[in-house]
Amino acid sequence: MVTHRRTGGGRLPPGMVTAVGPHARALAISGDDGARLWDTAAGRWTAGSAVLPAIADVRFTGDGRAYLAADGDRLRLGSVADGRVLFEARVPGATATAVSADGRYVAACPEGQALRVWDTAAGRPLTGAWQQDRLCRVGAVLLELGTDRMAAVTADGVRVWDIRTGRRVADLDEPRVHHVSFSADGAFLATVDGAELRVWRLTAPDRPVFRHPLNNQQINRPPAFAPDGRTLRYLEGGTVHTLDLGAAVTPDWRPVAQADVRLSPDGRTYATAERTGDHYLFRLCDTADGRVLRTLPPVPVPVSDDPALPVLPVDILPLLVFSTDGTRFGYGVSASGHTVTAQPFTVWDVPHDRAVSTLDLPGAAVIAAALGPRGRTLHTTRMTAAGRFINEVWDTGTRRRTAEPAGPAAHDLTLRGDGRLLAGVGTVARPPSWRAAGLDLVQGSPLGTLAFAPDGSRLAAGDQTGRVTLWDGELRHRTGVLRNVFPPPLDGHPGPEAVTALAFSPDGRTLAVGGDGGGLQLWDVPTGQPLGGLLTTPGEAMYTLAFGPDGTTLYAGSAHVPLQRYDIDPAHALSRVCARAGGAGPSRAQWRTYVPDAPYRRVC
Structure with a gap:
């Protein structure tokens, strides 16, 4: 064969x-x-x-x-x-x-x-x-x-x-x-x-x-x-x-799952979170070879201020977030549904390998965070023990809260690259007040995740039905909808595969869409058409996606395989096709069999 x-x-x-x-x-x-x-x-x-x-x-x-x-x-x-x-x-x-x-x-x-x-x-x-x-x-x-x-x-x-x-x-x-x-x-x-x-x-x-x-x-x-x-x-x-x-x-499958994985927007670095005893270890790694660049100081599991309501493992939420330019990494550990005695959040300078700020955020649990350019501004959403949501804006340099914006709170925070527009689950906010206004980004479906194009010209909003809605960069107009191309649900999994990760290529023309069932699809943004079929993955939920600086490599991360690389360079794909066809390229008969909808041409 x-x-x-x-x-x-x-x-x-x-x-x-x-x-x-x-x-x-x-x-x-x-x-x-x-x-x-x-x-x-x-x-x-x-x-x-x-x-x-x-x-x-x-x-x-x-x-x-x-x-x-x-x-x-x-x-x-x-x-x-x-x-x-x-x-x-x-x-x-x-x-x-x-x-x-x-x-x-x-x-x-x-x-x-x-x-x-x-x-x-x-x-x-x-x-x-x-x-x-x-x-x-x-x-x-x-x-x-x-x-x-x-x-x-x-x-x-x-x-x-x-x-x-x-x-x-x-x-x-x-x-x-x-x-x-x-x-x-x-x-x-x-x-x-x-x-x-x-x-x-x-x-x-x-x-x-x-x-x-x-x-x-x-x-x-x-x-x-x-x-x-x-x-x-x-x-x-x-x-x-x-x-x-x-x-x-893949042989890279790890028996112990990571609590979370996050890729930097430029695809150069990724971070992992892993629980060890009563602490969490955060590591910064290089996507080029997977080596650990820095194991950050451990962060203890939060302690509830009410002894009658101890923090359970299911409540713990590690927080991993890169700044919009990828130069800063913020990390901490929260306890959803609790008021905690201490909640440190550290901002790390990735290029210079040092901590630049640590904020202690005791009180209601931080359930979402976003870092502005160079990590100067931190946006958070807190959830009180009573279930009330609070928006906050912090200056990481002075370690002071600068605003507590009114309006609906977002459960998922995504900043545009310039740091001057904040999108969330059903909300949008702009400076200087950062007051959140309601906005249905996914036509009534539950939101999965969000991503801005590198130049801020577009926003992609993935939902839990597997679709992606595209918006202009100011979130004024909806510009298109990418259909669900994930496989149909299996028996015992009644719902469709939800979108859990999104990333635009550096030129904004390609969008990668990852799902909670391991689906991974590339889309041509201008035409709204899928590029090829689904990419093969380890088969578990996609946590994070990012393109490399030149757009020819796609990185993905999941719980058991925190770093996956996909060579999407068209020239390399063509060379692989030619090699499979014997080096001389597909014959006319092979072309009729495999590419029946296009006229024959020599490609090798």
Whole structure:
């Protein structure tokens, strides 16, 4: 599949091919007298010419050296070379079988009994949580074994166990799956139903990390991961489809989630927040190589001034905010819904690596903050224990509050680059009074997030239905709406994917839109059209987005992968297409297949 060259061919004996070994070296062929294994390279019967019942369920190991067959009440692991029995067990009426790629484990569903698993090397059955499930008694079951993992597919969903520990590690609410496959390391599971191919990270199985619509394609064989785990292929009709999983299976996934991540507007720096005991650690890092530039002084978790209302973990809110020019970083820790005894907020000079101001903001919790150019002005929204919201403006140099503007308070604060317009959830405010006025930025839908273009000429407002509304830079006129292009919600997720991150390119012509389901789409702002399809991400909520200074790199951050890089340079994209087409560029036939809506031209 890498070189697109045929590796072999030849005539087969009469019968029907019912199973294919790795690289098609061995085939199970069922004829009138039963089933036997055919060696395609040697052109003869193999496995000692052993004859199995024609209805035998034959499966091959990943190395092609052994085969598993359910023959009557027997489950047998045999050698492909000479038919020698490697393992055998009695399994009455097996309705499903599976063998691991290395042949170490076999599994079977005896009719009316509990699911059984064996260690073939030790020749003994294994115990585990699968024994408590009534899978083999409730209907059809599909089994799959990976590296120390086992999956069982029923009409109710997919269950996955760790064979070594015996524990169930995932329970996927996927009731219509008809194919499953493990990655080589057992970390990911691919599932196929009638609508989509999905890839799941088994340490975080709440939602898939990759979704590929099938558009009525009929897949009759399980998909296959490449050995490196970054490529997935499936066969549909006579066509092999190759999918690049990319960031979906990134090795940079961290087991411990960051409390928050924030990218600077210029894309040069990003900040993370992580709880350690009763403190939060904030780190500034370089997007070029991910190295930590500075671990900032720890900030304690706030303490409620009412002992009867202690601060709970769910109340804690780390505050991370860059100034509009990216030269200053502000950070602190709040406790939503509480009045606290202390609430320090520090402004850090990023280029000179030093603190320039620390404000202590005791009292009502700060739930939103925005820093003006060079961090000279701090805008905050507080929420009292009684649920009342308060707007404030602070001078960070004198550490004094300069205004407590009237009007509705905003739950999400975004400053224009020049610091002279403040937008929030349903509000807009301007100097000198900063009095907030009501403004519906997203046509009645709940607001997700906001972003100004670098030159202040536009505002993008993303909502919780996945749409983005565009405004002029003065928020006088709505200039367009970008539709929701995120995938439809899965079962159990009733709402559409919400917009959680936005960023304009330096020239303001491209907008990146990230969602809470891991969706990431680029848009051409002047035409209001999407640029290509969704970018592949680790599959979790996008916290923050930013373009690099030259606009050819997009950075993204999420809880478990705080830094993700996407090369969006058109010249680089063209070189990759040319390389995939063999260097000379697409032929006219390939062009008609893949670019049917444009006239042919040489691009390489």
